[in-house]
Amino acid sequence: MTSAKFAVIGAGNGGLAFAGCLALRGAFVRIHDNNPALMADLAAKGTIEVTDCGQSSLASIGEVCPGLGTAVAGADIIFVVTPADTHRAIATAMAPYIGQGATVLLHPGRTGGALEVKNIFNTLIPGRRVIVGEAQTLLFACRRYPPNKVAIMGTKRRVAIATLPRNAAHGVINTLKPFFPQFAAAENILETSLGNIGAIFHPAPTVLNAARIETSPVPFRYYIDGISPSVAKILELIDAERVLVAEKLGKRVPSALEWLRQAYGISASSLHEAIQKNPAYQELIAPKTIDVRYLDEDVPTGLVPLAALAGLCGVPAPFMNAIIGLAGVIRGKDYRRTGRSLERLGLANMSADDIQAMVNT
Amino acid sequence: MTSAKFAVIGAGNGGLAFAGCLALRGAFVRIHDNNPALMADLAAKGTIEVTDCGQSSLASIGEVCPGLGTAVAGADIIFVVTPADTHRAIATAMAPYIGQGATVLLHPGRTGGALEVKNIFNTLIPGRRVIVGEAQTLLFACRRYPPNKVAIMGTKRRVAIATLPRNAAHGVINTLKPFFPQFAAAENILETSLGNIGAIFHPAPTVLNAARIETSPVPFRYYIDGISPSVAKILELIDAERVLVAEKLGKRVPSALEWLRQAYGISASSLHEAIQKNPAYQELIAPKTIDVRYLDEDVPTGLVPLAALAGLCGVPAPFMNAIIGLAGVIRGKDYRRTGRSLERLGLANMSADDIQAMVNT
Numbered sequence: 001m002t003s004a005k006f007a008v009i010g011a012g013n014g015g016l017a018f019a020g021c022l023a024l025r026g027a028f029v030r031i032h033d034n035n036p037a038l039m040a041d042l043a044a045k046g047t048i049e050v051t052d053c054g055q056s057s058l059a060s061i062g063e064v065c066p067g068l069g070t071a072v073a074g075a076d077i078i079f080v081v082t083p084a085d086t087h088r089a090i091a092t093a094m095a096p097y098i099g100q101g102a103t104v105l106l107h108p109g110r111t112g113g114a115l116e117v118k119n120i121f122n123t124l125i126p127g128r129r130v131i132v133g134e135a136q137t138l139l140f141a142c143r144r145y146p147p148n149k150v151a152i153m154g155t156k157r158r159v160a161i162a163t164l165p166r167n168a169a170h171g172v173i174n175t176l177k178p179f180f181p182q183f184a185a186a187e188n189i190l191e192t193s194l195g196n197i198g199a200i201f202h203p204a205p206t207v208l209n210a211a212r213i214e215t216s217p218v219p220f221r222y223y224i225d226g227i228s229p230s231v232a233k234i235l236e237l238i239d240a241e242r243v244l245v246a247e248k249l250g251k252r253v254p255s256a257l258e259w260l261r262q263a264y265g266i267s268a269s270s271l272h273e274a275i276q277k278n279p280a281y282q283e284l285i286a287p288k289t290i291d292v293r294y295l296d297e298d299v300p301t302g303l304v305p306l307a308a309l310a311g312l313c314g315v316p317a318p319f320m321n322a323i324i325g326l327a328g329v330i331r332g333k334d335y336r337r338t339g340r341s342l343e344r345l346g347l348a349n350m351s352a353d354d355i356q357a358m359v360n361t
Numbered sequence: 362m363t364s365a366k367f368a369v370i371g372a373g374n375g376g377l378a379f380a381g382c383l384a385l386r387g388a389f390v391r392i393h394d395n396n397p398a399l400m401a402d403l404a405a406k407g408t409i410e411v412t413d414c415g416q417s418s419l420a421s422i423g424e425v426c427p428g429l430g431t432a433v434a435g436a437d438i439i440f441v442v443t444p445a446d447t448h449r450a451i452a453t454a455m456a457p458y459i460g461q462g463a464t465v466l467l468h469p470g471r472t473g474g475a476l477e478v479k480n481i482f483n484t485l486i487p488g489r490r491v492i493v494g495e496a497q498t499l500l501f502a503c504r505r506y507p508p509n510k511v512a513i514m515g516t517k518r519r520v521a522i523a524t525l526p527r528n529a530a531h532g533v534i535n536t537l538k539p540f541f542p543q544f545a546a547a548e549n550i551l552e553t554s555l556g557n558i559g560a561i562f563h564p565a566p567t568v569l570n571a572a573r574i575e576t577s578p579v580p581f582r583y584y585i586d587g588i589s590p591s592v593a594k595i596l597e598l599i600d601a602e603r604v605l606v607a608e609k610l611g612k613r614v615p616s617a618l619e620w621l622r623q624a625y626g627i628s629a630s631s632l633h634e635a636i637q638k639n640p641a642y643q644e645l646i647a648p649k650t651i652d653v654r655y656l657d658e659d660v661p662t663g664l665v666p667l668a669a670l671a672g673l674c675g676v677p678a679p680f681m682n683a684i685i686g687l688a689g690v691i692r693g694k695d696y697r698r699t700g701r702s703l704e705r706l707g708l709a710n711m712s713a714d715d716i717q718a719m720v721n722t
Contacts, residue, residue, distance in 0.1 A: 210591040211586065215587075231571060321679075
């Protein structure tokens with residue numbers, strides 16, 4: 001198959017699934033997570049039990065690494081499978097250990113993940129040649145059962161990957177083909193970063209259902225009840241801001257409505273109708289508390305960089321900005337300061353034309 | 362008592378209560394509502410049955426007037442007891458009929474009611490001397506039972522009234538004293554207009570519970586469930602914007618937290634705690650649909666003029682503006698265009714100093 005050495009950072013749902021599948025398909029995989037107890041348990045087992053389509057298989061872990069540096073050193077391809085708001089800290093911590101010519105792939109990058117990580121590497125290890133890529137979404141729908149079991153409920157048929165530099169994508173995808181033939185090259189990182197549908201579907205419905213999350217005595221369905229006609233109208237406007245920013249950067253990205261058609265085959269005339277018709281959304285229950293990734297991850301790595309790009313492109317983004325502000329109040333956080341600003345993405349003082357030129361070379 | 366002739370515009374909860382109480386206390390009262398069927402029913406009865414503190418009394422209506430002009434012509438004091446977003450239309454329609462020296466009192470004016478009505482009169486009937494006043498809130502907690510019954514559950518101990526011109530307030534209050542000794546002179550219209558607590562408590566919790574209002578299978582309590590810790594945090598920031606605007610205009614107004622202490626005797630360290638502790642809020646159920654006055658009245662006559670004044674004073678008001686924008690999307694309305702803009706209030710091209718000078722003379 002390949003002699004590439006893999007590291008998987010993060011032993012959550014996605015991380016265990018990736019590590020398990022890579023190992024099952026013959027790769028040498030190091031795995032790291034910042035939870036020492038989980039590392040100890042995984043090391044004691046030495047394997048990951050992967051259940052896919054009802055079939056269970058036992059994958060041998062190459063090495064369980066309590067230290068990030070040990071996992072990364074000597075790895076050819078590093079999968080980072082952690083919440084996107086940790087990318088900055090992980091990239092900073094791994095920089096000294098990354099080898100010449102290695103590839104770091106964010107699963108997923110949300111908006112600007114590859115840019116943020118590349119910018120950190122440019123600062124910390126300017127001489128080293130590292131490919132940084134981002135997947136548009138997580139390949140798997142999966143759930144782990146600690147310490148070492150993971151159930152894969154679904155695998156997407158196609159997941160776009162973009163890299164910096166752009167022309168490295170085909171090589172990365174070829175290397176991954178024996179393991180994950182679903183990965184395909186995006187046009188550029190604008191496709192993956194501005195195609196971030198989570199930035200539309202996660203923060204605003206959470207903000208607009210904050211009281212219900214905090215005080216409802218009964219659970220409610222996140223999409224079916226939480227995205228009511230009024231909330232869906234607001235999502236359509238936030239989404240239109242995203243699509244317009246992409247357009248100003250020269251990239252046509254599907255609207256959330258178009259994405260629901262492409263991803264789920266739903267045809268509908270409004271976002272509300274499409275969401276209500278999506279079988280995959282019927283039973284998803286809303287979070288029980290307000291301290292959720294839908295705010296803490298998706299605002300700083302989704303709406304914040306999207307709104308920052310809107311500002312750069314001269315696109316008014318009142319609805320993104322409204323949700324960023326309200327989410328920050330709810331969580332007591334200044335997401336604009338802690339999130340992916342233009343500075344953190346390495347885009348400060350760039351024009352829309354500069355960005356187009358940069359992502360395409 | 363007095364020979365003043367009264368007109369009451371609006372035969373809703375508050376209108377019937379005012380008309381009934383005025384008549385019971387010996388005044389000649391004309392009443393008008395734009396609902397012809399209600400007018401016909403009231404005319405057939407000829408009386409209003411007022412229940413106050415468990416005591417029922419029958420008040421004789423001076424005249425039921427299907428036409429607004431008939432009600433207004435010859436009246437010395439005109440009580441306008443309608444949603445504030447109708448003030449503009451009512452003022453425009455009544456202008457030709459208002460007598461020299463008459464007083465128009467808005468119950469309540471919300472934010473900028475007296476300014477908006479005065480501005481209309483200045484344009485339409487520039488030569489006529491008319492006093493325009495606004496009450497800070499409705500005197501009564503009451504409910505009508507059409508066609509002619511009204512139950513008064515509570516009467517506030519003190520309600521501030523401000524007038525344009527300012528020095529007319531004492532005369533108006535003296536005239537009303539035999540009927541409603543609760544009315545007291547506000548310092549000026551900034552006290553009544555910027556003391557609009559409904560602008561804080563109505564739009565934002567409605568927007569932030571929109572999906573729950575639209576899809577919850579069970580009723581929920583507007584204040585107790587709907588103003589959760591997160592929603593209360595947002596209200597505190599909107600409220601701080603309001604208090605700061607008032608300060609920039611030279612007027613200290615109580616915060617919502619201070620107001621809850623003054624009005625209900627609640628002492629608490631946060632708005633959330635104060636609301637949860639208020640016995641009056643315990644059982645109030647949220648609206649069942651989203652087409653409610655909490656948006657359609659309180660946004661254009663509360664948040665819109667407050668945000669406009671914030672702009673004039675150089676106060677950033679991101680949270681007011683966020684709620685105005687989101688409410689507009691939900692209701693499909695451009696509240697900034699239809700609401701009380703600086704132009705409509707007659708304040709275009711004025712400075713904060715100009716406004717202070719104007720309201721104090």
